[in-house]
Amino acid sequence: MIAVLKSGTSQKQLDNLTSWLKAQGLDVHISVGNEHTVVGLIGDTSRIDEELLGSLDIVDSVKRISEPFKSANRKFHPDDSIIKVGNTSVGGDTFAIIAGPCSVESEEQVMQIARSVKASGATMLRGGAFKPRTSPYDFQGLKADGIEILLEAKKETGLPIVTEIMNANHLPLFEDVDVIQVGARNMQNFELLKELGKTNKTILLKRGLANTLKEFLMSAEYIMAGGNENIILCERGIRTFETYTRNTLDLSAVPMLKELTHLPIIIDPSHATGVARLVKPMAMAAATCGADGLMIEVHNDPKNALCDGAQSLTPEAFDDVARAVSRILAAIKEL
Ligand code: PEP
Numbered sequence: 147m148i149a150v151l152k153s154g155t156s157q158k159q160l161d162n163l164t165s166w167l168k169a170q171g172l173d174v175h176i177s178v179g180n181e182h183t184v185v186g187l188i189g190d191t192s193r194i195d196e197e198l199l200g201s202l203d204i205v206d207s208v209k210r211i212s213e214p215f216k217s218a219n220r221k222f223h224p225d226d227s228i229i230k231v232g233n234t235s236v237g238g239d240t241f242a243i244i245a246g247p248c249s250v251e252s253e254e255q256v257m258q259i260a261r262s263v264k265a266s267g268a269t270m271l272r273g274g275a276f277k278p279r280t281s282p283y284d285f286q287g288l289k290a291d292g293i294e295i296l297l298e299a300k301k302e303t304g305l306p307i308v309t310e311i312m313n314a315n316h317l318p319l320f321e322d323v324d325v326i327q328v329g330a331r332n333m334q335n336f337e338l339l340k341e342l343g344k345t346n347k348t349i350l351l352k353r354g355l356a357n358t359l360k361e362f363l364m365s366a367e368y369i370m371a372g373g374n375e376n377i378i379l380c381e382r383g384i385r386t387f388e389t390y391t392r393n394t395l396d397l398s399a400v401p402m403l404k405e406l407t408h409l410p411i412i413i414d415p416s417h418a419t420g421v422a423r424l425v426k427p428m429a430m431a432a433a434t435c436g437a438d439g440l441m442i443e444v445h446n447d448p449k450n451a452l453c454d455g456a457q458s459l460t461p462e463a464f465d466d467v468a469r470a471v472s473r474i475l476a477a478i479k480e481l
């Protein structure tokens with residue numbers, strides 16, 4: 147349920163309303179927007195007398211929210227959420243470009259890639275230290291050493307770093323990590339999501355291989371229900387019957403999620419297609435349909451990459467994509 151407040155409501159009146167609602171066992175979420183202040187009620191709202199709430203002097207209107215996701219719902223928070231990450235942000239006017247290798251392989255590899263993607267305009271550096279591989283015999287990542295290497299690259303380039311967590315017990319290793327990624331395979335690892343909800347870290351939540359948008363938003367809701375609202379959504383393709391591409395990029399998810407949620411949404415065209423030459427057209431399409439950013443795999447030597455070489459761009463190809471995307475964004479601004 148939401149109560150939209152009349153303009154001119156004082157802080158004291160808002161505080162009184164909040165305590166009254168909390169006294170009835172509800173969690174209260176306040177969003178002060180450009181136009182209105184919206185008070186979102188979470189919990190068993192059946193005990194709330196809708197008419198009584200609506201009749202209060204400061205209340206303009208009351209609406210029940212039928213969707214199961216509440217905190218993530220745009221009705222709770224009409225303005226776009228802007229997620230601050232170090233000296234940059236995701237959402238609003240900033241178009242985020244997260245680039246780097248699928249997995250951290252060595253210090254030299256990460257440094258080289260970090261310098262080049264930064265020069266091409268990347269706003270953050272990615273790299274997997276803990277890798278969720280389909281085969282237990284494949285490279286599993288450098289783990290804690292991988293995170294150390296990313297932190298070195300952050301120190302040198304100033305780029306915030308993004309890396310995946312697979313187990314909540316590893317959280318202490320992520321203390322200096324700017325953005326913790328929850329990979330597609332863990333989108334519904336609810337225990338992990340609950341632990342991340344207790345932190346104040348920014349979470350990059352990837353859509354599961356075969357999950358609906360409602361399930362995707364419910365996973366974001368798990369993190370938000372714990373009090374952590376710093377979430378970036380990432381569409382990375384879903385599994386369909388198509389085999390020429392690794393997954394099928396669901397670009398319609400972008401405008402649909404923009405309606406449903408205030409959280410920013412970025413596109414990962416690398417995992418969505420699995421094919422390096424398809425990354426540029428899909429990145430351009432993502433910029434066109436309103437995505438808040440991109441996450442792209444870049445490797446200094448894709449042919450010899452330990453993971454996802456076929457979809458990784460060379461630094462030169464990434465530079466070309468970044469230029470194309472920035473021209474598209476400039477053109478869109480003119481529309
Ligand atoms: C990744 O980003 O390297 C990754 C494993 O992605 P996903 O979880 O989307 O497969």
Ligand code: MN
Pocket residue numbers: 248249417443453454
């Ligand atoms: Mn990968």
